[in-house]
Amino acid sequence: MSRNTAQTGRDTVFLCSCEKTFRPEASRLAEALGGNAEIVACDHLCGAETDHLVKAAATAPNLTIACRQEENALRDILEELSFGGTSQFVDIRDSAGWSSEGKEAQPKMAALLAMGRMAPPALPFVTLESNGVILVYGADETAIEAGERLADALDVTVMLHRPGDVLPRSRRTFPIARGSIRFAKGYLGAFELTVDNFALAKPSSRAAFAFGETRNGATSHCDIILDLTGGKPLFAADSLRDGYLRADPRDPLAVERIIAKARDLVGTFDKPKYIDFKPELCAHSRSGITGCTRCLDVCPTGAITLAGDAVSIDPQICAGCGGCGSVCPTGAAAYALPAPDHLMRKLRTLLLTYTKAGGRDGIILFHDSDHGIPIIEALARFGEGLPARVLPVAVNEVTQVGIEQIAAGFAYGAAGIAFLVSDKPKHDLLPLDRLEALGDSLLPALGHPGEALARITTGDPDVLLAALHAMPVGMAKTGAASFQPVGAKRQVMMLALREWHAVSPAKPERIPLPKGAPFGKVEVKAEGCTLCLACVSACPVSALSANPDSPELRFQEDLCVQCGLCQSTCPEKVIGLTPQLDFSVINAAPVTLKQEEPYACDNCGTLFGTKSTIERIKTKLAGQHWMFSGANADRLKVIGYCDTCRIEAATLSGFDPHGGPPRPLVRTSEDYFREREEDKDS
Numbered sequence: 275m276s277r278n279t280a281q282t283g284r285d286t287v288f289l290c291s292c293e294k295t296f297r298p299e300a301s302r303l304a305e306a307l308g309g310n311a312e313i314v315a316c317d318h319l320c321g322a323e324t325d326h327l328v329k330a331a332a333t334a335p336n337l338t339i340a341c342r343q344e345e346n347a348l349r350d351i352l353e354e355l356s357f358g359g360t361s362q363f364v365d366i367r368d369s370a371g372w373s374s375e376g377k378e379a380q381p382k383m384a385a386l387l388a389m390g391r392m393a394p395p396a397l398p399f400v401t402l403e404s405n406g407v408i409l410v411y412g413a414d415e416t417a418i419e420a421g422e423r424l425a426d427a428l429d430v431t432v433m434l435h436r437p438g439d440v441l442p443r444s445r446r447t448f449p450i451a452r453g454s455i456r457f458a459k460g461y462l463g464a465f466e467l468t469v470d471n472f473a474l475a476k477p478s479s480r481a482a483f484a485f486g487e488t489r490n491g492a493t494s495h496c497d498i499i500l501d502l503t504g505g506k507p508l509f510a511a512d513s514l515r516d517g518y519l520r521a522d523p524r525d526p527l528a529v530e531r532i533i534a535k536a537r538d539l540v541g542t543f544d545k546p547k548y549i550d551f552k553p554e555l556c557a558h559s560r561s562g563i564t565g566c567t568r569c570l571d572v573c574p575t576g577a578i579t580l581a582g583d584a585v586s587i588d589p590q591i592c593a594g595c596g597g598c599g600s601v602c603p604t605g606a607a608a609y610a611l612p613a614p615d616h617l618m619r620k621l622r623t624l625l626l627t628y629t630k631a632g633g634r635d636g637i638i639l640f641h642d643s644d645h646g647i648p649i650i651e652a653l654a655r656f657g658e659g660l661p662a663r664v665l666p667v668a669v670n671e672v673t674q675v676g677i678e679q680i681a682a683g684f685a686y687g688a689a690g691i692a693f694l695v696s697d698k699p700k701h702d703l704l705p706l707d708r709l710e711a712l713g714d715s716l717l718p719a720l721g722h723p724g725e726a727l728a729r730i731t732t733g734d735p736d737v738l739l740a741a742l743h744a745m746p747v748g749m750a751k752t753g754a755a756s757f758q759p760v761g762a763k764r765q766v767m768m769l770a771l772r773e774w775h776a777v778s779p780a781k782p783e784r785i786p787l788p789k790g791a792p793f794g795k796v797e798v799k800a801e802g803c804t805l806c807l808a809c810v811s812a813c814p815v816s817a818l819s820a821n822p823d824s825p826e827l828r829f830q831e832d833l834c835v836q837c838g839l840c841q842s843t844c845p846e847k848v849i850g851l852t853p854q855l856d857f858s859v860i861n862a863a864p865v866t867l868k869q870e871e872p873y874a875c876d877n878c879g880t881l882f883g884t885k886s887t888i889e890r891i892k893t894k895l896a897g898q899h900w901m902f903s904g905a906n907a908d909r910l911k912v913i914g915y916c917d918t919c920r921i922e923a924a925t926l927s928g929f930d931p932h933g934g935p936p937r938p939l940v941r942t943s944e945d946y947f948r949e950r951e952e953d954k955d956s
Contacts, residue, residue, distance in 0.1 A: 287387060288326065289366075290319040290341050296371025298340065299380050306384035309337070329352060337361040338391045342368075342505075346699035364390030366802060368651045369666050373659025376607065377559040381633030382662055388627040389620050389667075395612045398547040400589045403514060403721040404463040404497040406540040409433060411455065415440060416523040419541060420533055421448055423488075427537050428498070431826075433469070437505050441480040450475040452485050453492065459498070461590040462517025462539060462925070467494040498539050500532060510534065511574040513700060514593035516545065540681030548594035548611055548670075549587050555606035556584035557814040557837040565814065565837035568792075569598035569607055574702040574722035596674025597705035603835035604815055605763025609674045615766055617669070618682045618759035622929030624665055625686035635747045638683050639666045640675055641694040645733070649694065653681045653735035663689075664742050673705040677712055677792075678763065681770035685777055687754035690726040690745040694738060697731050708790070715787050715853070722746075753777050764815070768832050771859045777955050789852040794836045794853040796829050802848035805868055805884055809840035809849060819864060825884040825895040828864040831856055869897040876914035877923070888914060 289298040291393070300315040307313075314330065316323040330337060331352060333646075339348060342365040347599065350362060366386050370379040385882060406428040410421045413435050421432040422443075430448040430513055434440065447548065453472035460466050472492040473485035498579065500710065503509060509515045511533040521528035521534055557566040560583055569578050569585060572653050577591035578598060587598065599609035608614055621638065628636050639660075650666060653659055667687075669675065674694045683691050704718040706729065713727040732739040755773035759766045775781060787793060796809075796818065805825045810818045817833035818840055820826065841849045872881040893912050897901045902910045912923050 280518075284334065285336040285338070285391075286330040287311045287313050287391070288319055288330075288340060289313060289315045290339070291315075291317045292341070292343075292367050292371070292756050293318055296367060297364060298371065298374050298383055301630070302380050303384050305626055306381070307388055307391075311336075311380060320347055324351065324504070330354060331355045331357045331359075335359045336391075338362050338387060340366045347573065351942065362390050362392065362394075368654040369660060370662070372654035375571045375609065375661065375662035376659065378662040381628050381631035382665060384631040385624045385628035385633065385636075385665055387557055388625040392620060392623060397618050399544040400547050400612060400885040402462045402537050402543045402545055402590060404541065404543070405429070406498070407431075407496045408498040408500055408536060409465075409467070409494065409501045411435065412523060413437060413504070414523065414618070416529065417502050418443070420502060420529065421450075423533050423534060424500075429542065430955045433472075435505075439484055441481070442483055444480040446477075450483065451489075452483075455508060456491075457587060459609065460867040461515065461588075462543070463497045463726035464497055464590070465496050465517065467496070467499075468492070469494055476828065477627055477734070484730065497535055500536055500558075501556065502529065510576055511593065511702070514575050515591070516543075540725065540893040545590070546611055546614075547589045548592050548596065548609065549599060550608045550610045551587045552606050552608075553581070553584035553586075553602045555605050556869055557839065558585050559583050560812040560814060560843070561814065562838050563839060563842045565812075566835060567602070568601040568603070568708075570792075572597035572601055572704045572708070575623065593669060593701070593702035595705070596671050597771065598701070600674055600676040601792075603764070603837075608763055609670075611670045611674075614676060614678060615759045615761070616681055617675075618766065620667070620771070620911070621679065621683050622686055622756070622759065624667065625683070625688055626753070626756060628665060628689050629793050633663065635663050635689040636687065637661075637690045637692060637742065637745045638665045639664050639671050639692050639742070640669055641666060642671055643668055645696045646694045649735050649738055649794050650731065653739060657735050661739075661742055663747075671701060673701055673703065675706075675709065676767075677709060678759075678767040678770050680709065680713060681767070683760060684720075684722070684726075685755040685757070685770055685773040687777075689747065692728045692730055692742065692745060694730050694732075696774070696947075697733060700849060711788055712791055715791075716785060719780065719782050719785040720775065724891040764833070764835075772857060773856065775857045775953070781857075783858050784854055784856045787855055789853055791853040791855075792835050793832075793855045794834055794851055795831045795856065795866070796840060797852055799848040799850075800868045802846045803868045804846060804887060805870060806845065808845060812843040814839065821869075824869070824881070826869040827867045829867050830862075830864040831859040832861065873914070875916040875919055876911060877919040880916045880918075882916045889937070 275853040288584060289300055291297060294317050300313045304313040309551055314326055316326055319327060342363050345363040364387055366383045369386060370382045373379060408424060408428045408430055410417050410430060410432045417432050417434060421430045424430050425447045432448060433451045435454055451472060451474045453469040455467050455519050456470050457468040467769050470490040471488045473488040474488055499518050500753050502523045504523050509521055512520055519532040521532045522528060534754055572593060575591055577588045578585050590874060596609040598607040623634060650660060672695055680691060701840055706858045715723060726746050730738055732738055755772050755777055757769060805827060807820050810820050815833045815835055817830050819828045826900055836851055836853055838851060841851055870884040870886055873883045873885040874881055896910055911922050915923060
């Protein structure tokens with residue numbers, strides 16, 4: 275069926291009651307959505323009422339369909355209609371309508387629809403290419419059999435780790451070797467292995483494989499690794515390494531699964547580029563001195579490595595946990611699936627619409643698709659369903675959520691925030707641990723109960739429901755914020771924290787934080803500071819700065835990420851760090867930590883250096899050094915000259931830098947031996 279793709283009508287939102295199993299109130303939802311879209315109520319959009327979809331597709335530029343179960347079938351219809359607009363599919367049935375509180379869930383339905391109507395951001399991708407070169411790494415007959423199963427589809431090599439009495443085949447269709455992988459790196463299509471005790475099987479092997487001369491440090495390249503050794507995996511977070519397949523050789527079903535999976539790993543694959551990295555914002559190190567290591571600490575796959583003063587993130591290895599973006603205080607590493615500010619805009623739309631529609635005490639439930647959606651669906655089909663005030667927000671990984679999203683959620687009016695995680699997570703939950711540790715300091719100080727931020731670790735829908743019912747209700751607040759989260763990560767983070775503080779039950783000016791928190795101040799012992807400004811050069815975020823017109827060290831606390839580079843760089847060791855969140859300094863002007871009177875050149879009056887430093891140098895050199903004592907005492911005045919005048923004075927006086935007293939001769943072992951012999955003779 276051909277249709278005109280020029281869309282001239284209004285956006286259309288389809289509210290399907292799924293054969294009247296729940297009741298979305300069209301008029302109330304239309305009011306909450308702001309009246310900028312046509313609302314079409316129906317009961318069986320995927321069947322008897324498909325004509326509504328056909329009619330809207332002819333004119334509407336954008337379609338929002340309140341159904342996820344039949345998304346594939348409805349997309350097929352739109353494709354047949356040559357629909358040229360955009361389409362979003364939103365679940366309000368399992369998440370809201372199919373619930374014992376379904377009648378009270380209209381505000382949640384409105385919020386989910388409003389959030390679902392937001393245009394998804396464009397996602398970047400990286401390409402992985404595999405030519406099907408596979409290494410089967412095992413120890414016995416199982417590896418040989420796997421190689422035989424794959425030989426018709428892939429370029430197979432079998433390497434046996436400490437082989438026993440393995441019977442050779444009468445016909446060999448692929449190379450067989452022995453060896454132990456000492457080191458492995460890479461990803462699908464680009465693995466590089468370092469192998470010790472490597473040797474090829476002899477063709478004369480009879481009752482058991484015999485091998486030729488062994489060598490260490492052999493290098494091998496392959497596209498796929500099939501690990502059937504049953505030992506320690508070759509990679510950290512091995513299940514997340516594309517192209518690395520591992521199974522216990524004693525488990526036939528597991529072996530069958532990875533053999534089938536290996537057959538599919540040939541060709542070109544698009545993989546999301548999960549992290550947007552800006553090395554110029556990285557606070558890892560300066561001049562060889564290490565500062566921030568937060569992303570290195572939480573990366574489970576080894577995708578983050580050192581690269582000079584910054585780190586480097588390999589998008590081919592990155593498995594998308596988002597931990598680096600969650601803990602990065604500067605925005606150098608930012609999650610791209612979606613970007614942090616996009617997720618904050620979704621929270622803004624969700625919560626403001628929920629409140630506008632009459633919702634109260636909303637709870638944000640962050641969950642992933644693989645683990646969270648099946649539990650929510652099971653709760654809807656076999657249990658009470660989600661409570662009406664629980665607003666599910668699907669993210670790629672719960673570990674991608676950072677303090678900026680937590681602050682924004684509470685600022686926009688949430689009564690609580692929960693994370694649904696598996697009791698067998700595929701990613702390390704260290705980023706979530708750190709987020710909760712920071713929350714443990716912020717929530718009680720701002721007047722929130724501790725249970726307002728919760729982690730629900732379960733695969734049981736009933737356990738999830740009980741935990742959600744235990745979340746706080748009836749919190750006293752002074753309103754809800756409505757700020758737009760636009761700008762760089764650090765700027766948006768501080769804005770969200772300030773807005774959260776403004777609507778919180780308690781409003782302390784300053785909150786002490788645990789060590790490692792990304793907020794705090796720098797303290798300088800002024801009496802020991804020489805204003806060398808090495809700390810200014812080391813600061814990667816310009817929290818420390820100098821005054822170009824006078825000797826002065828300035829500090830802007832809301833920029834400080836507590837990386838510690840200033841403390842490590844300071845030659846006088848007079849800098850200390852105090853982790854804290856001071857709301858009074860957000861967007862405030864820099865403060866002066868140390869200031870001195872500049873020294874005026876004794877010859878031309880040009881200001882340079884500091885008066886205390888020049889006077890101290892004069893005092894230490896006067897009469898103590900041959901260049902400034904005795905007949906050369908007049909030269910002491912050049913210490914008070916600026917660079918230009920000092921050079922001019924030295925040139926006019928004909929100063930000979932080599933005219934000093936002779937230096938003592940260097941003594942060697944021969945001198946000591948000679949003196950020892952002379953002492954004996956005397």
